[in-house]
Amino acid sequence: MDRILFGDNQFFAVNHISDEKSRAQAIRFKDDNAIIKTLDYAIDAGIDTFMCTTHDRIANICDHIRKNPVKYKDFKIYPCMPYAHKYANAVTELGYVDTLKQYIPGNLFTTLLKGGKAVLSKDFIAIMELLIDAEMKMFKGINTPVIWLQNVITDLLLGLGMKDILLGFYHYVNKKYDAEAGFITMNMPKLLAVLEEGGVENPIICTSINKVGFRMSGGIEVYEETLRTKKLRVVAMQVLAGGAIPSKEAIEYVCNLPNIESILFGASSKAHINDTVANINHFDQLIKI
Amino acid sequence: MLKVALIGAGKMGISHLSILGAHPKVKVVGVCDTSKMVTDILGKYSPFPCYSDHKKMILETRPDAVFVAVPTKHHASLVKELLEQKIHVFVEKPFCLTPHQGEPLIELAKKHKLVNQVGYHNKFNGTFQELKRLLDANSLGKIFHFQGESYGPVVVKKQSYTWRSDPEEGGGCLLEYASHVIDLINYTLAPITSVSGSILKPIYSNKVEDAVYSLLKLSDDLTGVLSVNWSDDTYRIMSTTITVMGTKGKIVSDANELKVYFKDDNTPEGYTKGWNIKYVTDLTDKVDFYLRGEEYSSQIDYFVKAVLGEVPNTINTFQTAWLTDKAIDLIKKSAK
Structure with a gap:
């Protein structure tokens, strides 16, 4: 994985500290061109990986990338699935069965239903595989070396003790997409234990890592201890703790931790992107010396 | 280990179940749902024993506490049944369909000395907790106006039938959505005691309202406005805001951000004149397991601790949730 990954929260009005900023972002990134322009700033700053949720609008970004193969020759996308609100809203409106019907391609769903609803419940892993395929459709022809399970699903399954589904995601992504599976989580030490027990070696985990311990469930000490003593490849997210820590200080902390392979961040402005990249490069250099 | 069971594994129930499953002091002894698909999947892939009949589950598993997350219509009868068997109860919001249904349950819980809690999770949110702390300390001087608002994209087009679109089942924006902000007004300011007028407006729904606008009066004579709309797709997710205006300043609080303005230097500790x-991120308590917001984990942790006798059972009790049911009833009546 590259050292710096560019995130997409700012494009889809996801803001963990301000509802007001979230609405301002929705206005700013109304047009896909605004997203593309910001992505290009990131590329100019030397970032080649875009980690994004499988939001409907990402399909348009993928179209743009496919239409400009030369420009995006080295560009990679790390899809994070699913866009949970899409399913949550559908479940509220339609219930579980009709939601599956909506998102699983027509014929396949009919095939599954032939055995009655029992088939649905008896082989949930097969259902999950169909849902992964549906989510991956928009990325056809694009380099997606790591495919992620979103934290709300990872952590839901973790709490429910549904280890086989987590492992099912890991194995299917490996097999079908020749990609590595990554897990986003707010409960890194707990998840690592489950993945290790399931035989996943050196798993890729994206999780909150920041100086103030924000969204580091169980406490910052357990996280630091895990990073020091265990085998895992971490993508650090929420390094600024939603803006609570000044950028330099935040990045210095993360750059000094072991086992952090990549740093994920999102930003709307060119200046902010350049500034963050420069900070990461600066502290990485210092450590090498 | 506290033996806990869940009745209703829908969207809220499954979230509670995951948090309970990860809780170090809880053993989930049973999950009950009427959907065979849900119990089949949980039965096969999770470690929890599954049931389709809650009576059978209670009899076989003898839980210390039960989480109830079924459509509101069934709350009153289920909660009564559980309390009569001396089981501690956590029930999803709103408490009951009417204040009339909920009143005897308060007495019943008291009689059997049972811990009782309702799922108004905003009270466990750091910014709203700070709002309450500032208001309790009278930092705004004489308060003359408040505004409680909630907007979000729940019903943004004409929909097929669900229990949320059926008033008999407890559907509609007032019970399902506005209840959150009504409960916060009751908690942070004072209980709503009269409603001078309300508009309950259907937008996409046929049988229920999608927006609620009300003029409220509280037990301390403070007046203010309620404005809630669950058909507003300019919001990505639910956004709840409480604004309070006083002679010494103003507070605007949502679930992420607290903005406080003070007119002069006479401010509480940690605050200065101006904005x-x-x-x-600064105000929230850390949790041991995070699923979808610290407040969801914290409210469950609080309930577990209350049952274990480690904290008093004072936040989100049946009594306070009943006051919210009562305010909902006043709003309904004032709209006629």
């Missing part, structure tokens, strides 16, 4: 911005 002060605090974020939930």
Whole structure:
């Protein structure tokens, strides 16, 4: 994985500290061109990986990338699935069965239903595989070396003790997409234990890592201890703790931790992107010396 | 280990179940749902024993506490049944369909000395907790106006039938959505005691309202406005805001950000004259397991601790949730 990954929260009005900023972002990134322009700033700053949720609008970004193969020759996308609100809203409106019907391609769903609803419940892993395929459709022809399970699903399954589904995601992504599976989580030490027990070696985990311990469930000490003593490849997210820590200080902390392979961040402005990249490069250099 | 069971594994139930499953002091002894698909999947892939009949589950598993997350219509009868068997109860919001249904349950819980809690999770949110702390300390001087608002994209087009679109089942924006902000007004300011007028407006729904606008009066004579709309797709997710205006300043709080304005230097500790911005990141308590917001984990942890006798059972009790049911009833009546 590259050292710096560019995130997409700012494009889809996801803001963990301000509802007001979230609405301002929705206005700013109304047009896909605004997203593309910001992505290009990131590329100019030397970032080649875009980690994004499988939001409907990402399909348009993928179209743009496919239409400009030369420009995006080295560009990679790390899809994070699913866009949970899409399913949550559908479940509220339609219930579980009709939601599956909506998102699983027509014929396949009919095939599954032939055995009655029992088939649905008896082989949930097969259902999950169909849902992964549906989510991956928009990325056809694009380099997606790591495919992620979103934290709300990872952590839901973790709490429910549904280890086989987590492992099912890991194995299917490996097999079908020749990609590595990554897990986003707010409960890194707990998840690592489950993945290790399931035989996943050196798993890729994206999780909150920041100086103030924000969204580091169980406490910052357990996280630091895990990073020091265990085998895992971490993508650090929420390094600024939603803006609570000044950028330099935040990045210095993360750059000094072991086992952090990549740093994920999102930003709307060119200046902010350049500034963050420069900070990461600066502290990485210092450590090498 | 506290033996806990869940009745209703829908969207809220499954979230509670995951948090309970990860809780170090809880053993989930049973999950009950009427959907065979849900119990089949949980039965096969999770470690929890599954049931389709809650009576059978209670009889076989003898839980210390039960989480109830079924459509509101069934709350009253289920909760009564559980209390009569001396089981501690956590029930999803709103408490009951009417204040009439909920009243005897308060007495019943008291009689059997049972812990009782309702799922108004905003009270466990750091910014709203700070709002309450500032108001309890009278930091705004004489308060003359408040505004409680909630907007979000729940019903943004004509929909097929669900229990949320059926008034008989407890559907509609007032019970399902506005209840959150009504409960916060009751908690942070004072209980709503009269409603001078309300508009309950259907937008996409046929049988229920999608927006609620009300003029409220509280037990301390403070007046204010309620404005809630669950058909507003300019919001990505639910956004709840409480604004309070006083002679010494103003507070605007949502679940992520607290903005406080003080007119002069006479401010509480940690605040200065003019605008002060605090974020939930600074105000929120850490949790051991995070699923979808610290407040969801914290409210469950609080309930578990209350049952274990480690904290008093004072936040989100049946009594306070009943006051919210009562305010909902006043709003309904004032709209006729």
